[in-house]
Amino acid sequence: MPLHPQRSSMTSSLAAILLLLVAAIVMFVLNRPRMDAVALIMMAAMPFTGVVTVNETLAGFADPNIVLIAALFVIGEGLVRTGVARRLGDWLNARAGSSPTRLLVLLMLVVGGLGSFMSSTAVVAIFIPVVLRICQNTGTPPRQLMMPLSVAALISGMMTLVATTPNLVVNAELMRQGAGGFHFFSFTPFGLPLLILGIGYMLFARRLLAGGPETAVARPRVSLRDWIDQYGLAEREYRVRVSPESPLIGKKLEELSLRDSGINILAIERGGRFSTEVLRPSAQTALQTYDVLLIDVVASHVEIDELRHRFHLRRMPLSDGAYFLDKSQEIGMVEAMLPPESPLIGQSILKARVRATYGLTVIGLRRGQKIFGQGLLEEKLKVGDTLLLIGFWGDIRELQRNASDLIVLTQPAEMQEVLPAAKRAPQAVLILALTVGLMVSGLVPNVHAALIGCLLMGLFRCVDMSSAYRSVSWKSLILIVGMLPFSLALQRTGGVDLAADAVLALTGNAAPRTVLAILFVITAVLGLFISNTATAVLMAPVALAVAKDLGASPYPFAMTVALAASAAFMTPISSPVNTLVVGPGNYTFGDFVKIGVPFTMVVMMVSLLLVPWLLPFR
Numbered sequence: 157m158p159l160h161p162q163r164s165s166m167t168s169s170l171a172a173i174l175l176l177l178v179a180a181i182v183m184f185v186l187n188r189p190r191m192d193a194v195a196l197i198m199m200a201a202m203p204f205t206g207v208v209t210v211n212e213t214l215a216g217f218a219d220p221n222i223v224l225i226a227a228l229f230v231i232g233e234g235l236v237r238t239g240v241a242r243r244l245g246d247w248l249n250a251r252a253g254s255s256p257t258r259l260l261v262l263l264m265l266v267v268g269g270l271g272s273f274m275s276s277t278a279v280v281a282i283f284i285p286v287v288l289r290i291c292q293n294t295g296t297p298p299r300q301l302m303m304p305l306s307v308a309a310l311i312s313g314m315m316t317l318v319a320t321t322p323n324l325v326v327n328a329e330l331m332r333q334g335a336g337g338f339h340f341f342s343f344t345p346f347g348l349p350l351l352i353l354g355i356g357y358m359l360f361a362r363r364l365l366a367g368g369p370e371t372a373v374a375r376p377r378v379s380l381r382d383w384i385d386q387y388g389l390a391e392r393e394y395r396v397r398v399s400p401e402s403p404l405i406g407k408k409l410e411e412l413s414l415r416d417s418g419i420n421i422l423a424i425e426r427g428g429r430f431s432t433e434v435l436r437p438s439a440q441t442a443l444q445t446y447d448v449l450l451i452d453v454v455a456s457h458v459e460i461d462e463l464r465h466r467f468h469l470r471r472m473p474l475s476d477g478a479y480f481l482d483k484s485q486e487i488g489m490v491e492a493m494l495p496p497e498s499p500l501i502g503q504s505i506l507k508a509r510v511r512a513t514y515g516l517t518v519i520g521l522r523r524g525q526k527i528f529g530q531g532l533l534e535e536k537l538k539v540g541d542t543l544l545l546i547g548f549w550g551d552i553r554e555l556q557r558n559a560s561d562l563i564v565l566t567q568p569a570e571m572q573e574v575l576p577a578a579k580r581a582p583q584a585v586l587i588l589a590l591t592v593g594l595m596v597s598g599l600v601p602n603v604h605a606a607l608i609g610c611l612l613m614g615l616f617r618c619v620d621m622s623s624a625y626r627s628v629s630w631k632s633l634i635l636i637v638g639m640l641p642f643s644l645a646l647q648r649t650g651g652v653d654l655a656a657d658a659v660l661a662l663t664g665n666a667a668p669r670t671v672l673a674i675l676f677v678i679t680a681v682l683g684l685f686i687s688n689t690a691t692a693v694l695m696a697p698v699a700l701a702v703a704k705d706l707g708a709s710p711y712p713f714a715m716t717v718a719l720a721a722s723a724a725f726m727t728p729i730s731s732p733v734n735t736l737v738v739g740p741g742n743y744t745f746g747d748f749v750k751i752g753v754p755f756t757m758v759v760m761m762v763s764l765l766l767v768p769w770l771l772p773f774r
Contacts, residue, residue, distance in 0.1 A: 170649035195638020216637035227606035232274030233627030234618035238584040264308035271312025302741030313722040314347035322692035322721035329696035387520035396469035410439035420452040492562040515551035520544030583616040656701035679720035725752030
């Protein structure tokens, strides 16, 4: 196979670019400075070589694929904020039961499916606490599940065009060189069999992880259930519905003075046309027919049956404090202590007007080891008393930020799990379906479809501007933008052609399938040292140059690079996905080598079988 003699010499410009590239790789390996800082350094240094201009080094910020990646981060944030991702985790916990095999299979299926439409790194970040909670409940060692989690997340990058950044980088290079890009589901025929193989492989390989050092699952923080038991709330809480003949209808709470009678109204459920809303009770709240009241009886003399008959209230189901757990997305609790300078000291809880000031109701009092339940309204407050407060999470956060009369001591575990837009999960799913539909149909460009999805997420309040900006991984975007000029510079200086000739020289007159194998190995090995995104940026133009020299279709070569870039199973630094699970799984470098190297070989063999079959060379 003839080489190109005009490409055999190295110019000074190419030498300068290669020197910068080697410096970047060394800094990536050392992780000093951080990756995005390395990218910025390269962007500042490359114009001094004279190969690319400053404008060309900055052109990546205007690349549609950069905008597409940022938009996909925002859409993924919408799925997180609305609880779609967590509901999948809860479903997984419920369906898996006590079977470790079923748990592993369902975990990998769910992660692989969800990761097809959002950042695999974000999916792993979401599922790590879910998996740890499952491990704690079932006694399963985290080492048995964290590696399957990362493997499934990496395979999810092989499922769709938008599943991972390397796919978009390779697709952008195809289009830049005049070829049509991949379709949305072009990757699925490769990713789906690999996910099934990955599940089968991990069912076997998890045995290799047995016997290693186990991560001690952290002792959980105090939960709402703990407080329900400690303060005896289950025996004091009642849920009643206002009947049409009730004298309470139309009355404001301030007119009823129920607190003087030893009764707190903690929440009001009011049915709307399509859903039930949980209202914050206030002095000006007027009760309506069929309102459901959650009441706390804090006076021992109150007879609930007598109260129901007097006000025509129908008793509703409420067992063992489960209401607080069912409504934990809206209603929460917090413990707060009285400091010496608090003006509440010396006052009774009834006279302290905590709800009027903070929107929270006192339902428990702890003084040393003694806990007050019923009868606490008349108890005089003392320095160091701890109050159990109940109310909406927004009011609890406001207490944390601005209260000077109370010191927040303990936050329940459920506070970290509150979803800012839990009621908008259906809208988020529909927006995701619409976005994917637009991408698949080709009615609009992918970046346009993603921007429409972002705007709809904002319109339906699945995300707000602050959360949208926070969701974007600017570090990843800067890394891509900073590495893109290398592709242009290597092409201009003949570096890409030189690399293509080197690949062809390695294979001689071998079949194109052998060339694919060499490309896969080079991409996978390069991915051991630098991020898979940077690997795709460097290897995509080389693969297309090789295809051109062979007179073959560019698609099998581009697909091979994309699949190899996602096959980052071999070391904990090959991908952020792997890095995230090292701590929770208590893995060593050797664990990844032991599990990842054989599976990478499996992925390579399957890719070499499927790619030429589904994407012919001619």
